[in-house]
Amino acid sequence: MKILVTGGAGYIGSHVVRQLGEAGHDVIVYDNLSTGHAWAVLYGSLIEGDLADGEALDDLCATHRFDAVLHFAANIVVPESVENPLKYYGNNTCNTLNLLRRVERYHIPYFVFSSTAAVYGTPDETMIDETAPLAPINPYGAAKMMSERMLMDLGLAGGPKYVALRYFNVAGADPEARIGQATPDATHxxxxxxxxxxxxxxxxxxxxxxxxxxxxxxxxDYIHIEDLARAHLDALSYLANGGESQVLNCGYxxxxxxxxxxxxxxxxxxxxxxxxxxxxxxxxxxxxxxxxxxxxxxxxxxxxxxxxxxxxxxxxxxxxxxxxxxx
Missing domain, CATH: 3.90.25.10 (UDP-galactose 4-epimerase, domain 1)
Known part of the structure; x- marks a missing residue:
């Protein structure tokens, strides 16, 4: 498959790109390198750009007829989202909207979304399944919840089949230590x-x-980056084999x-x-x-x-x- 990976130079995205490349997929990484690193992209091609740039996204999608989009590009620091909420709604929600407009315009059939357990807020139960109410307690979780809703509504309107993966706490690194968590000022x-x-x-x-x-x-719930990355490849295979849209927890x-x-x-x-x-x-x-x-x-x-x-x-x-x- 020809796959667009937004945020593919970041921590999670780069591990998924590596597994996609090892599986033989044709990968284009689109990343503004605000927190990612060009050296972390071990497969495919890296295009430096921002999701706020609609013209660049149009050029990208018109040039490459993508079979799927894997969307990782986001800000992820919970305390920062509390202090600077508009940054999170701007990047994590509005820029996802920009991307989904191109997914619709260029008829890209499959979409895998990097979501978060933060959409659940403070649930009544410690063990959380996907039917738990969505009640985020910070702008990071709220921005991701809005993106999930946009994706769901677009899918119902004839848009792409999708899998939204709600990550719990991602940790670890490539077992061969080729890449790992290198985000500046990381809070993990x-x-x-x-x-x-x-x-x-x-x-x-x-x-x-x-x-x-x-x-x-x-x-x-801490999940190893290798297992999380594999979930994205499993999601792609599931969609390509005719699977219906899903929202899935990623944790142990x-x-x-x-x-x-x-x-x-x-x-x-x-x-x-x-x-x-x-x-x-x-x-x-x-x-x-x-x-x-x-x-x-x-x-x-x-x-x-x-x-x-x-x-x-x-x-x-x-x-x-x-x-x-x-x-």
Missing amino acids: LIKVACQTALGQRPRMQIFGTDYQTPDGTCIR GQGYSVREVVDMVRKVSGVKFQADEVARRAGDPPALVADNMRIKSVLGWQPNYADLERIVADAWRWESKYAKQTS
Whole structure:
């Protein structure tokens, strides 16, 4: 298939591009490189551009007759979305609208959307399935929810068949450490902990220790980037084989607290780094864990890296290599 990957130079997009290339697909990456890196694009062609540029999108789609779009380009930092909501509605919602207009105009049949568990907000149940009410508590989740709704309505109006994948907490790196999380000023817990263990940060912070969880810290479902990337290829195959549009959780159904993750990074790295306990951070729900039965039954997806120690070990290997490259 000929596939357009927006945001394909970023953390998640670059791993999906690598797997697409390894599977023999023809990939065009479209990325403004605001947080992504050209060196992370290991397959296909990279075109530098912005989704706000309608003319550039028209030229791109008219030149390349795409079979599918995988849409990753977005801002993803929850606290920043609380402080600067219009940035998130502008990029994550309005720019998705710009892209969907071209998907409709150029009759691109398949669309895979990078969504988030943040659309659920603070659910009543810790284990969340796709029928849970959508009630985001921050602009990041709200902007993604709006994009999901646009995609659904366009599909009902004769637009593309789609799969919206609601990610839980993505972590880890390519097992061969070719690419990994390299977003500037990243806030991902495992990356921050690894950087602290490497001495790139003097200490890290645990935001909130008074949540209604067993150890008082937030619980999240951490999914290895390799398993998440594979879900996108499974979604493409599903759509190409006539599958109907779907919304699917991407997670393992197993949650770990912030303290448990920090302790695992200490174990894997062998470094007893400092982790200061501070007040809660705006926009953080206490616990988010995926019910993943639907993605397993619909796509036949099966995780291969569902182990916190493996996730941390691959992240640590990448962070150690990347620290040397950038020092």
